[in-house]
Amino acid sequence: MEKDLLCVLDLTREEILDLFELTFRLKERWKTKGTENLFPGRTLGMLFNKPSTRTRVSFHAAMVQLGGSCVYLTSQDTQLCRNETVEDTARVLSRYVDVLAVRTYDQKVLEAMAKAATVPVINALTDRYHPCQGLSDVFTILEKRGTLDGLKAAWVGDGNNVAHSWIHAAARLGFELNLACPEGYDPDPMIMEYAVKANPGIRLVRDPVEAVEGCDVISTDVWVSMGQDEEKEARMARMRPYQVNPSLVSRAADSAMVLHCLPAHRGQEITADYLDKPDSVIWDQAENKMHLHKALLVRLLGGQLD
Ligand code: CP
Ligand code: NVA
Numbered sequence: 518m519e520k521d522l523l524c525v526l527d528l529t530r531e532e533i534l535d536l537f538e539l540t541f542r543l544k545e546r547w548k549t550k551g552t553e554n555l556f557p558g559r560t561l562g563m564l565f566n567k568p569s570t571r572t573r574v575s576f577h578a579a580m581v582q583l584g585g586s587c588v589y590l591t592s593q594d595t596q597l598c599r600n601e602t603v604e605d606t607a608r609v610l611s612r613y614v615d616v617l618a619v620r621t622y623d624q625k626v627l628e629a630m631a632k633a634a635t636v637p638v639i640n641a642l643t644d645r646y647h648p649c650q651g652l653s654d655v656f657t658i659l660e661k662r663g664t665l666d667g668l669k670a671a672w673v674g675d676g677n678n679v680a681h682s683w684i685h686a687a688a689r690l691g692f693e694l695n696l697a698c699p700e701g702y703d704p705d706p707m708i709m710e711y712a713v714k715a716n717p718g719i720r721l722v723r724d725p726v727e728a729v730e731g732c733d734v735i736s737t738d739v740w741v742s743m744g745q746d747e748e749k750e751a752r753m754a755r756m757r758p759y760q761v762n763p764s765l766v767s768r769a770a771d772s773a774m775v776l777h778c779l780p781a782h783r784g785q786e787i788t789a790d791y792l793d794k795p796d797s798v799i800w801d802q803a804e805n806k807m808h809l810h811k812a813l814l815v816r817l818l819g820g821q822l823d
Pocket of ligand 1: 570
């Protein structure tokens with residue numbers, strides 16, 4: 518495995534499948550045995566420049582469940598707010614912590630930090646990618662469905678950071694992925710071009726019904742991502758026809774799985790039905806982030822389960 522996880526393409530297909538297998542094991546062991554004693558005295562540093570509920574807490578819990586500890590930082594409470602460079606920050610933090618998870622805006626800032634850091638750096642979301650999310654979402658599909666063979670998935674709404682990581686996951690794992698995004702909100706064409714060459718089963722369409730027709734999984738995300746608040750009105754207007762609701766889901770395969778990486782806005786990108794129904798998988802999807810993060814920490818830091 519490479520030193521860092523900056524996007525899903527940093528992993529080979531085999532590495533992703535190995536990560537999923539380890540995620541299953543760690544989830545099972547957590548439920549039956551509890552905390553592992555893999556990382557005593559080791560620290561995960563988290564530098565987050567955007568809000569987070571799930572990624573922050575699930576990384577923290579993941580490290581604690583493996584026997585390690587965490588320190589949470591933002592630009593505002595470090596010397597970054599007084600113009601210390603991200604490179605110097607990464608160099609120094611590498612002397613104190615064993616691995617860094619970074620949530621920031623610009624993927625290039627993350628790349629600069631990873632280059633300067635001597636410890637592994639994990640992308641905990643940038644404007645461009647959210648690899649841990651894409652991976653744990655596909656893990657959830659595997660867990661619920663038992664296999665990725667024959668999987669037909671649809672992404673409906675904004676062609677954003679999470680969509681980019683789903684596209685990368687589909688490129689590596691070879692499942693069918695239809696994306697329906699309004700004009701002007703497509704995924705990055707360069708990401709699409711690479712992915713479609715690797716997997717011709719990845720398609721971009723305009724019509725959400727065409728995208729979900731016969732699919733086993735439908736996933737969506739917010740219409741306005743962090744940092745896009747100024748575009749809110751325009752985005753809401755353009756995305757309206759892309760709501761995941763019973764009428765759209767009825768066009769998918771019977772008992773299709775509806776996923777959302779959360780946070781959700783009921784009545785915007787998704788109706789309450791898929792969050793509030795008793796058998797919603799979205800809450801397992803959120804939990805699985807923690808187990809996937811544990812697997813990632815084990816593979817990046819090394820360590821053998823007994
Ligand atoms: N899905 C996700 O990354 O959620 P948070 O922004 O709460 O971390
Ligand atoms: N696309 C969203 C994902 C939040 C987890 C954002 O970047 O805000």
